[in-house]
Amino acid sequence: MNSHIGPPRVTALEAKSLAQWIAFSPFIFQATVVMRDRGLLASVDAAGEAGIDAELLATQTGLSRYGVGVLLDFSVDIGLIDQVGDRYTLAKTGYFILNDEMTKVNMDFTRDVCYEALASLDDSLSDGKPRGLVALGDWENLYDGLTSLPGPASESWFRFDHFYSDRVFEEFLTIVFSSEVNEILDVGGNTGRWAKKCFAHDPNVKVTIMDLSQQLEVAAKDIKAAGYSERFNSYAFDVLRDDGAYYKGADVIWMSQFLDCFSEQEILKILSHAVEVMNQDTVLYIIELFWDRQKYDAARFSLNATSLYFTCVANGKSRMYHSETLRALIDQSGLVVEQDTDD
Amino acid sequence: MNSHIGPPRVTALEAKSLAQWIAFSPFIFQATVVMRDRGLLASVDAAGEAGIDAELLATQTGLSRYGVGVLLDFSVDIGLIDQVGDRYTLAKTGYFILNDEMTKVNMDFTRDVCYEALASLDDSLSDGKPRGLVALGDWENLYDGLTSLPGPASESWFRFDHFYSDRVFEEFLTIVFSSEVNEILDVGGNTGRWAKKCFAHDPNVKVTIMDLSQQLEVAAKDIKAAGYSERFNSYAFDVLRDDGAYYKGADVIWMSQFLDCFSEQEILKILSHAVEVMNQDTVLYIIELFWDRQKYDAARFSLNATSLYFTCVANGKSRMYHSETLRALIDQSGLVVEQDTDD
Numbered sequence: 001m002n003s004h005i006g007p008p009r010v011t012a013l014e015a016k017s018l019a020q021w022i023a024f025s026p027f028i029f030q031a032t033v034v035m036r037d038r039g040l041l042a043s044v045d046a047a048g049e050a051g052i053d054a055e056l057l058a059t060q061t062g063l064s065r066y067g068v069g070v071l072l073d074f075s076v077d078i079g080l081i082d083q084v085g086d087r088y089t090l091a092k093t094g095y096f097i098l099n100d101e102m103t104k105v106n107m108d109f110t111r112d113v114c115y116e117a118l119a120s121l122d123d124s125l126s127d128g129k130p131r132g133l134v135a136l137g138d139w140e141n142l143y144d145g146l147t148s149l150p151g152p153a154s155e156s157w158f159r160f161d162h163f164y165s166d167r168v169f170e171e172f173l174t175i176v177f178s179s180e181v182n183e184i185l186d187v188g189g190n191t192g193r194w195a196k197k198c199f200a201h202d203p204n205v206k207v208t209i210m211d212l213s214q215q216l217e218v219a220a221k222d223i224k225a226a227g228y229s230e231r232f233n234s235y236a237f238d239v240l241r242d243d244g245a246y247y248k249g250a251d252v253i254w255m256s257q258f259l260d261c262f263s264e265q266e267i268l269k270i271l272s273h274a275v276e277v278m279n280q281d282t283v284l285y286i287i288e289l290f291w292d293r294q295k296y297d298a299a300r301f302s303l304n305a306t307s308l309y310f311t312c313v314a315n316g317k318s319r320m321y322h323s324e325t326l327r328a329l330i331d332q333s334g335l336v337v338e339q340d341t342d343d
Numbered sequence: 344m345n346s347h348i349g350p351p352r353v354t355a356l357e358a359k360s361l362a363q364w365i366a367f368s369p370f371i372f373q374a375t376v377v378m379r380d381r382g383l384l385a386s387v388d389a390a391g392e393a394g395i396d397a398e399l400l401a402t403q404t405g406l407s408r409y410g411v412g413v414l415l416d417f418s419v420d421i422g423l424i425d426q427v428g429d430r431y432t433l434a435k436t437g438y439f440i441l442n443d444e445m446t447k448v449n450m451d452f453t454r455d456v457c458y459e460a461l462a463s464l465d466d467s468l469s470d471g472k473p474r475g476l477v478a479l480g481d482w483e484n485l486y487d488g489l490t491s492l493p494g495p496a497s498e499s500w501f502r503f504d505h506f507y508s509d510r511v512f513e514e515f516l517t518i519v520f521s522s523e524v525n526e527i528l529d530v531g532g533n534t535g536r537w538a539k540k541c542f543a544h545d546p547n548v549k550v551t552i553m554d555l556s557q558q559l560e561v562a563a564k565d566i567k568a569a570g571y572s573e574r575f576n577s578y579a580f581d582v583l584r585d586d587g588a589y590y591k592g593a594d595v596i597w598m599s600q601f602l603d604c605f606s607e608q609e610i611l612k613i614l615s616h617a618v619e620v621m622n623q624d625t626v627l628y629i630i631e632l633f634w635d636r637q638k639y640d641a642a643r644f645s646l647n648a649t650s651l652y653f654t655c656v657a658n659g660k661s662r663m664y665h666s667e668t669l670r671a672l673i674d675q676s677g678l679v680v681e682q683d684t685d686d
Contacts, residue, residue, distance in 0.1 A: 010422070015435030016443065017641035018422060022375050022436070023449035024648040025368035030461040031651060032365050034468065066606070067468040070654055070662050073634065074647040079353070079361060092358030093365070100359065106366035111462075118373040119458060125377065125410040263409070291416065298360035304417040305367040308374060311413055319413050 028078050032097055033111055035075055038063060041098040044081055044090045051087030105156075105163045106302065109309075112156035113149075117313045124312035132312035141315040143261070147214045162193065165257055168287065168343060169194060173201045175341075176252060176285065181205055185250035187239065187274070188258040192219035192232075199228040208233040210247050239270050248277040256287040261310070263317040264329060271333035284335060290323035293342055371421050375440055376454055378418055381406060384441040387424055387433045394430030448499075448506045449645065452652075455499035460656045467655035475655035484658040486604070490557045505536065508600055511630065511686060512537060516544045518684075519595060519628065524548055528593035530582065530617070531601040535562035535575075542571040551576040553590050582613050591620040599630040604653070606660040607672060614676035627678060633666035636685055 010018065021028070035041050043060045044052055052060075058068040076083045080094035096103050117132025124131040130141060136153050139145035149157060176184070181202065186195055189209030198205050209219050213236040223232045235247040240262075253274055259267050274284060291303040307319035330337060353361065364371070378384050386403045387395055395403075401411045419426045423437035439446050460475025467474040473484060479496050482488035492500060519527070524545065529538055532552030541548050552562050556579040566575045578590040583605075596617055602610050617627060634646040650662035673680060 010435055012435055013639075015422075016439050016446075017639070017644075018436045019439035019443060019446040020449060020641045020645050022371055022421070022440065023446050024453055024645060025372040026453055026458050026461050027648040027651050028365055029368040030464040034465050037465065038468070063468055064471060066471070066660060066662070067654070070647070070650040071468075073665075074644075074651060077640070077644040077647050078365070079358075092353055092355055093361045096359050096362035097365065100362060103359075103362040103366050106363060110367055110369055115369050115462060116459070118369050119454075121373045122377050122380065125381070125406055125414075128407060128409070296356075296360070297420070298363045301360075301417075301420040302363055302367060304413070304420050305370040307413040308370050308417060311410070317409060319409070322416075 027074070029107075029110070029115075031071060031074050032078070032080060033107065035071055035080055035094075036097055036104075036107075040068070040071060040075075041080065041090065041094050044088050044094070045098060047087075047089070049089060051084065051089040053086050053088070057088070102163065105160050108152075108156040109160035112152040113160070114309050114313055118308070121308060121312045124316055128316045130311070130313050130316040133314075136313070142313055143212060143215075143315070147218055158191070161190070161257075164289065166193065168256075169197045171343060172256075172285070172287065173197060176254075177202055177205075179283075181252050183208065183250040184252045184254050185210060185235075185247050186254045186256075187211075187246075187270075188255065188261070189219055190215060192223045194254065194256060195219070195223060195232065196226050196228065199223075199226070199231060206231045206233065208235050208247050208250060210235040210237050210239075212236070212238055239273070240266060246273050246277045251282055253278065253282060253284040254287075255285065257289065259286060259326065260288060260320050261314065261318050264325065266318075267326070267329050268332055271330060271335060275334050283338075286326070286330070288323075288326060289320060290326070291320050292322045292324070370417070372450075372453070372458075374414055374417050375421070375423060376450065378414055378423055378437075379440055379447075379450075383411070383414060383418075384423065384433065384437050387431050387437070388441055390430075390432070392432060394427065394432040396429050396431070400431070445506065448503050451495075451499040452503035455495040456503070457652050457656055461651070464651060464655045467659050471659045473654070473656050473659040476657075479656070485656055486555060486558075486658070490561055501534070504533070504600075507632065509536060511599075512540045514686060515599075515628070515630065516540060519597075520545055520548075522626075524595050526551065526593040527595045527597055528553060528578075528590050529597045529599075530554075530589075530613075531598065531604070532562055533558060535566045537597065537599060538562070538566060538575065539569050539571065542566075542569070542574060547574075549574045549576065551578050551590050551593060553578040553580050553582075555579070555581055582616070583609060589616050589620045594625055596621065596625060596627040597630075598628065600632070602629060602669065603631060603663050604657065604661050607668065609661075610669070610672050611675055614673060614678060618677050626681075629669070629673070631666075631669060632663060633669070634663050635665045635667070 039061045040057060043057055054065065054068050054072055058065045061068065072081065072088060075081045079091050080097060081088045082091045116135035120132035133139060133142060136149055137145045183206040184198055186207055186209045189195055189211050192209060195207040195209055198207050209216060211219070216234040216236055220232070220234055223229060237244060237246065259270065262270060278284065289303055291300045294300040294303065303320040310318040382404045383400060386400055397408065397411050397415055401408045404411065415424065415431060418424045422434050423440060424431045425434045459478040463475035476482060476485060479492055480488045526549040527541055529550055529552045532538055532554050535552060538550040538552055541550050552559060554562070559577040559579055563575070563577055566572060580587060580589065602613065605613060621627065632646055634643045637643040637646065646663040653661040
């Protein structure tokens with residue numbers, strides 16, 4: 001890796017502007033959230049190319065003329081809307097804020113799970129603990145509190161988590177079931193969404209989810225509701241425990257967006273323990289998003305931002321990894337990589 | 344005003360990236376603060392063109408290798424630093440974050456005064472009250488609490504306030520004292536910095552500060568310490584009160600970055616009451632930053648961001664104005680504009 005990476009070169013004047021953009025970025029964030037949630041972007045969008053003026057926007061949204069005024073003036077500066085004379089039209093960035101599902105999921109996650117917690121980033125880096133988590137509840141790490149997160153945080157966390165996992169499930173079904181599979185061990189199976197996909201895809205496959213006991217309750221309930229209880233098995237186990245053993249007997253072990261929740265040292269331990277319950281024919285799948293493997297700058301940027309969520313909200317020591325880092329840990333654990341596929 | 348204003352046109356792909364940048368902007372803000380305050384940017388800067396690697400940065404800053412890693416990867420994405428191989432050098436935006444006084448003042452103000460409060464922007468817009476102020480203390484508006492703000496907020500607020508007022512004082516001394524002046528009425532004189540400039544500039548001039556009583560105490564103390572007590576006069580008055588009268592007798596009335604703290608209706612009242620104590624020869628100076636009068640996009644952007652601080656921290660109803668808005672209020676109050684100067 002010898003080439004320059006990062007955003008394009010900027011002039012000194014542009015850099016000074018960017019520095020102000022960063023210095024005031026919490027203003028940008030909250031103003032944009034309000035422009036979206038109070039219906040201003042939707043009203044501007046509905047007005048099409050003809051545009052709409054501030055008076056009518058105030059009437060349509062129920063906000064004061066003053067409130068609409070400060071939001072509109074700043075929104076032009078940050079590129080959400082365009083102004084021609086006294087009329088406003090939707091700009092491209094505003095279009096994505098309003099309509100793009102990924103953007104919505106990211107923004108709600110930032111607001112409901114991370115905004116307050118991020119103020120503790122410095123403290124979290126000091127002692128390796130997720131110091132911002134206290135904004136959501138009194139747990140040692142986020143996973144202990146996952147089933148009891150307060151309202152908006154819970155919804156936004158799961159929407160964020162599922163958005164990035166669900167979209168790859170279909171593709172992986174084809175890969176996993178290209179060979180005969182009797183039983184899958186889903187490590188950190190969360191709410192059982194992958195398990196349900198497997199049950200639906202193959203009428204004979206069994207799935208065991210190995211996870212923390214409180215998560216298993218949620219998964220078991222959902223899977224029962226979907227009518228798959230008979231082929232489902234719960235195995236309560238904290239992969240960070242040193243005593244006890246992993247579930248044994250599956251011919252496929254599945255770790256999807258799971259290892260990024262742990263430190264390098266922990267990942268090595270998790271993989272090594274997995275090796276203990278594997279035989280020559282067991283296949284271990286590791287599905288991860290690597291920031292060095294992204295085609296688009298925005299994707300790499302989003303993954304590196306997510307690392308800071310792990311730092312100050314989740315557990316203080318995990319992150320979205322560089323693929324070479326994880327590759328080295330896999331090698332060290334004694335596993336052999338048979339296939340390394342980008343989607 | 345018929346031309347297009349706002350940021351340059353972007354492609355759809357750039358707009359989608361910008362939308363993610365906004366969605367994750369609180370991450371950008373907090374990571375940048377830590378990069379600055381924990382000495383990472385300074386260490387990268389000191390390494391010059393040769394750059395520095397993550398290991399050495401961890402040693403120099405006392406942060407964990409993990410902590411340095413997540414910060415560096417994200418900092419490359421947001422343009423604070425550049426990466427070549429495993430070495431990091433300072434990028435232009437990082438240079439301004441590290442060295443530019445205005446950027447530092449804006450960033451500290453955002454962090455210490457506004458960050459937490461901004462989460463209440465929506466509520467503030469709903470009822471016209473500064474709902475975020477509760478993060479700093481239990482006052483109806485910021486001015487009531489200005490002399491008792493908690494530590495970092497107090498320092499950052501005054502540094503922000505003074506940075507934008509002090510830089511114009513020297514220039515204005517020449518203008519104000521180009522005619523003979525006996526007494527200046529400084530309306531909303533805050534900590535008395537302009538008064539002290541006047542005392543030092545003209546050995547005969549008297550200054551009366553008209554402000555809330557708690558502010559006057561601070562100003563009086565500072566002015567006494569500077570040895571100007573004999574020519575100084577305190578006049579305690581809340582300009583929003585309907586009873587009582589403004590101080591009468593000054594030949595110059597001075598309102599510097601004062602009117603932006605009020606709603607349009609209040610400004611009209613303030614100006615009209617000022618007219619009552621003026622005679623044919625009294626000169627009223629109004630110094631304001633207007634977002635439509637800025638040469639640079641970044642300046643307009645900063646002023647429109649500051650409006651949202653007024654919305655959710657200061658008093659819920661004031662803002663940085665368009666010059667035409669203030670001009671209309673001046674005309675309505677019966678005042679005549681003799682001179683309208685951009686700096």
